[in-house]
Structures are given as C-alpha cells and as structure tokens.
C-alpha cells in the first residue's frame with residue numbers, strides 16, 4: 001500500500017515539474033501502445049526537429065520515405081499495388097533489384113473482383129494481399145483503384161471496379177478492411193477524376209458538381225468513411241485548374257473537411273509540381289518527383305523535391321508558416337502508429353496455399369458467362385479432343401500493364417489449366433493470331449519466346465484445319481498488357497479486338513458449332529461475330545491461378561456467377577464519350593505549373609454507363625449481366641410498407657429460386673427509379689445487390705432496405721444530398737436490362 005502511494009506521489013511530482021510524462025512501463029508515451037493513438041502522435045511530434053519534419057514529407061527512395069531514426073520511428077515503405085506485391089526495385093530506379101525472394105501471388109485484376117459482386121470475396125482478397133504486403137514488411141499498399149469506368153478506351157480500367165459508384169463503393173470497403181486488418185495501410189487511388197491515361201499529367205477535368213458527387217466521388221468516400229482507409233493517392237491530372245496533388249477543393253475541402261479524413265495523402269509518383277500551393281493544400285507525402293536539372297534517379301534528387309529543401313526555405317523566409325507542416329507530420333505519424341508501430345499486427349505470409357486458393361476462387365467467381373446458346377457450356381465430362389486457339393491461352397499476363405506489373409511465383413496459363421482439368425483428352429493449341437510478343441517490364445521477364453514466322457492467313461488456316469474433329473474449339477483472345485491495350489500511361493486506340501482476331505473468330509465459327517470465345521480484358525470490346533458464336537465468356541487478368549479458374553468454369557466444376565461491372569456497347573459510337581472536348585480534351589492557351597493544359601469536359605454528366613445506355617440504347621451486354629449453368633426464377637417483390645418518411649426506410653423482399661438442376665449463385669440487383677422528379681434523373685440507379693447461392697430447387701428470400709440515401713441526388717445549388725417527396729420504384733433485376741419485378745412506394 002505504502003509503495004503504491006509513494007509511486008503515485010512521484011508521478012504527480014514529475015507531472016507537476018512539467019517534464020515529459022513518464023509511463024508506468026518506463027516508456028515514453030509515443031512508444032507505449034497502451035496509450036491512445038492521438039496522445040502518442042502528439043508526444044512523438046513534440047520531440048521532433050524541423051529537419052526531421054521536413055524529411056518525413058518527401059521520399060528518400062523510389063518507394064520509401066523516412067521515419068524519425070533518432071526516435072526509433074520506422075520508415076514508410078510503399079508497394080504497388082493493387083493486384084499483388086510488386087517486385088523490389090533499386091533504391092533510385094524502377095528496375096527490379098533482382099531479389100530472389102520477392103515472387104508473389106498474383107491476384108485477379110480489380111475489374112474481375114468487381115465482377116464477383118461478392119463483398120466477402122473482396123474481404124478475402126484484401127486480407128490475402130494484405131498478408132503478402134505485411135510479409136514483405138510494407139507499410140502502404142498502393143491500391144485499390146476505384147476510378148469510375150467512364151468509357152472503354154481507358155488503359156487502366158482493368159485496375160478499377162467498374163462503371164457504377166454504388167458497386168465500386170460496396171466492393172472497395174471490405175478490400176480496405178481486409179488489407180488494413182494486417183496493419184498495412186491501403187492507398188486508395190487515383191483521387192480523383194483520373195478516368196483516362198492519355199495526357200494524364202496535363203488534362204484538366206471540367207465536371208459539374210452534381211456529376212462529381214454522384215458518379216466520381218462516392219467510391220472514394222466509401223473507402224474513407226466506411227472502410228476507414230489510412231491513405232489516399234492524389235492523382236496526376238488537374239481539376240479546377242489545379243493539379244490534384246495540390247488541389248484545394250478535392251484535398252482540403254472535400255477529403256479532409258467534408259469527409260473528415262485523418263489519414264495521409266500520398267502523391268502519385270511525380271504528381272507534385274510546386275512547393276507553396278502543395279504546402280498549403282496538397283499532399284502530405286511527395287513521391288516520385290524529378291526536379292530542375294536532376295533527372296530521375298540521381299541520388300541527391302530527393303533534396304530537390306518540392307516538399308524538401310524548398311519547403312524548409314519557404315518556412316524560414318516566412319512565405320508559409322509551420323501549421324500545415326505540423327498537420328502533415330501528425331498525419332504521417334498516425335499512419336506509422338497504425339501500421340509499422342502496431343506491435344499487435346500479424347506477420348503475414350507469401351504465396352501460401354491459402355492465397356493460391358483465394359486467387360483461384362475469386363478468379364472463378366469473377367468469370368462472366370455472356371452467352372450460352374444450345375448449352376455448349378459446361379463442357380462434357382470426357383471430351384476426346386479440345387482445340388484451344390489464341391495467344392492469350394499461353395501469354396503470361398502478370399508482367400506488363402504498368403505499375404501493377406508483377407513477378408509472380410506461378411502463373412497457370414489458360415492452356416495449362418485446361419490441360420490439367422482434362423488429362424485424358426488430347427488438348428491441341430493453335431496460335432490463330434500474333435499479338436504482343438513482348439514479355440518484359442522493369443527487368444522482370446516472362447521468359448516466354450512468342451515470336452512467330454507464319455503470316456495471318458496461314459495462322460487462321462492452321463487453326464481451322466485443327467478444328468476438324470475437335471469436340472470443343474475454345475478461342476482465348478482479347479486484349480493484353482502491352483501499350484495501347486490494357487496498360488498504364490496510354491489508352492486503347494480502338495474498340496474492336498486488335499491483331500485481326502475478329503477474322504480468326506469468324507473463320508472458327510464457320511468451321512465448328514462448338515465454339516467458345518473467351519475474351520480476356522479489363523475493358524469492353526466490339527463483338528461483331530456475336531450472332532455466330534454460341535458461347536461467349538468474359539474473363540479477366542486472373543493472375544497466378546488464371547488457367548485453373550477458367551477451367552473450373554468451362555468444365556462446370558464452378559458454376560459461373562460473375563456479372564458485368566460495366567456495360568458492353570454494340571459499337572464505340574454508342575458510348576457516352578464521343579467528342580474531342582470530352583476526350584482527349586482541347587489544348588488551351590497558357591500553362592499551369594509550367595505545363596500545357598488540355599481541358600477535358602465531362603459533358604455527358606451523370607450519364608455514365610447504364611445511366612447513358614438506358615436513355616440512348618446501343619448495349620450488347622448490359623451492366624450486371626451474367627448467365628449461369630442453372631436458371632433462377634424471381635417471385636413477386638413485396639414491400640413491408642408503401643411509404644416512408646425522410647428518416648425512415650422501406651424493405652423490399654423478393655423470393656429467388658434455383659429452377660435448374662445444378663447449384664448456382666445469382667446476383668440479385670436492386671435499382672431505384674425516381675418516378676416524379678423536378679430534375680433530370682437517370683432512369684434507374686443501382687442501390688443494392690446480394691449474391692445468393694442456391695441448391696437446385698432451393699428458394700431464398702432476398703431483402704433490401706431502402707433509406708433516404710438511396711433516393712437522393714446531389715443538389716449542387718444547396719451543396720447537399722436531397723430526396724424529393726413523391727413516388728419511387730424499386731426494380732428487382734438480374735441485370736440493368738433484365739428487370740424481374742417492380743414495386744412502388746412514396747417518400748412522404
């Protein structure tokens with residue numbers, strides 16, 4: 001007893017003398033994880049010098065930035081992102097460092113994850129990739145990407161989660177939670193309006209507030225507010241005549257003030273272009289810059305970063321105070337305490353059987369069966385001869401595409417997946433066309449030699465000849481990760497399939513009625529042969545287990561349940577982005593940050609994806625579409641009540657039954673239509689979805705709760721979400737164009 005009160009007395013005496021608080025543990029507050037996060041941040045901050053603060057806000061190497069070595073506060077290590085952990089690169093260079101222990105699991109591309117419409121799989125994805133990041137001791141995973149699919153030429157659509165803000169917003173949250181459960185921060189990218197790649201450093205997006213808030217921001221907001229993302233990446237492009245990395249509206253007003261984001265904004269690599277504006281309103285952490293006279297890679301280039309020596313000089317000259325720097329440093333400390341200094345975080349794992357299983361499952365569940373006339377699929381149990389045609393059946397797709405390029409420990413090609421599934425069958429491969437023979441990115445090579453001597457006509461003739469006597473002909477083509485395909489930095493230059501693939505498909509369709517076309521891409525493509533091909537499959541870049549996932553679906557071991565996260569228009573001229581003003585933008589006079597500027601105006605407004613096609617037609621396969629090897633019947637939807645108040649809700653329930661003979665999952669979609677509206681609104685908008693797995697004959701009731709949020713539009717005049725009183729419809733659907741039932745209710 002005496003001892004205790006003596007200790008208490010001592011503690012009080014120390015506190016009274018104004019010394020730094022000493023913990024029972026003997027640790028300073030910032031090192032004591034029993035202390036509240038904010039107390040630790042304040043304590044660490046109070047011990048730092050100006051130089052230490054300046055050091056923290058810019059990079060020290062390609063992918064790392066300093067902690068506070070004197071205080072034992074660790075560095076921040078970032079890694080791409082978003083489909084697997086990038087190979088280690090040299091300190092100052094993009095080239096891989098040549099480690100032999102940095103081969104990883106390549107997970108399916110995020111376009112595929114979105115096509116699962118399965119929140120649990122998104123969590124599994126996040127948890128698994130987060131474990132790989134943790135194992136490699138990374139602080140920040142540069143992903144996920146949630147830029148909206150605005151049109152089908154964007155080279156990076158494969159890294160994003162589709163055209164609908166609700167779908168992307170629902171799918172991103174569990175990914176974020178899964179990653180961060182490992183004590184690894186996500187970095188949600190590319191905030192914001194980075195919807196195309198051409199001119200990505202110089203395009204100034206002009207977009208009205210309603211479109212910004214209804215279409216382009218919700219997925220980011222969900223990641224921040226519901227997922228509690230610890231970091232966000234500011235994009236390259238401009239908005240409101242300011243680069244995103246120093247954008248007052250989108251960073252200060254929206255992200256930090258409106259959404260209450262307390263995490264770190266990291267610049268996209270080389271996205272910062274000035275000191276003062278960035279210091280006042282911009283990113284917290286500058287990466288990838290190259291500045292005056294110092295080309296990329298010079299070892300002392302980091303001192304020349306905009307938030308380095310120039311920032312310190314501006315403070316010393318009194319051009320700017322220290323308030324912003326202090327806030328930045330506190331946000332960075334918060335990030336480090338949440339991650340590298342969280343002693344309770346797990347240890348992670350790399351290329352584990354669990355990760356391979358997760359990749360295979362997510363992959364299989366992402367594959368979308370677009371068409372299946374005459375039930376060509378699933379394949380019969382014992383085919384004797386299978387002809388596989390197409391470069392994408394063998395091409396390794398984990399290498400290429402830009403910063404998401406990977407060094408996968410294993411990549412099972414579609415051809416090998418099919419061979420493994422049908423060991424008894426004769427599986428023959430014919431190339432059909434020559435696409436991209438490259439196979440190297442930043443020193444990571446596929447090791448494949450894809451050179452070819454035959455000309456196009458011979459390749460087609462050889463494929464057609466091989467089709468004779470085949471039980472199945474499976475064409476596996478689409479896009480790839482080469483420049484101007486699905487790849488960073490440039491966009492696609494055509495909507496049609498490249499490399500003359502249409503001619504190959506047409507010729508095969510003549511030769512067999514057992515043709516299956518598998519399109520591998522992260523974007524919609526033209527399908528002029530759609531009527532001639534009985535079975536069409538939309539596949540994605542599925543990573544390590546790509547071939548197994550595909551074989552799982554073709555064989556029927558897995559019943560397809562993927563649904564399109566974007567619309568596939570009949571032809572390019574049907575899509576909402578048509579004019580030069582909309583894309584790639586119009587060069588204006590003058591410069592910003594010393595660079596030319598192209599104004600790119602989103603004149604299509606809120607009419608993106610099915611919101612556009614609902615009004616203008618022209619869709620070949622709609623958003624939300626996906627077939628199964630079984631059939632589902634939707635019963636009559638019913639409401640629990642026919643009206644709701646502003647603070648209330650209504651519930652729609654619909655019975656769904658598996659009426660076929662195999663187990664399968666259906667994605668039940670809920671769209672809301674505002675029937676009486678004083679403003680222009682889309683015909684309908686997705687506001688709910690659920691994936692239900694049913695045994696043959698089994699029925700389930702699926703319920704959706706609709707509240708005011710689901711009925712609201714963004715009133716730019718009031719700068720607020722508003723729901724007008726009156727009648728609304730709840731549409732229960734199997735795709736944006738397959739409405740199975742409608743019920744109406746009133747908002748009172």
Ligand code: BGC
Nearest residue numbers: 080081142189190268269403
């Ligand atoms: C990309 C980012 C990526 C970064 C680091 C940039 O070029 O836009 O998505 O995370 O490089 O590799």
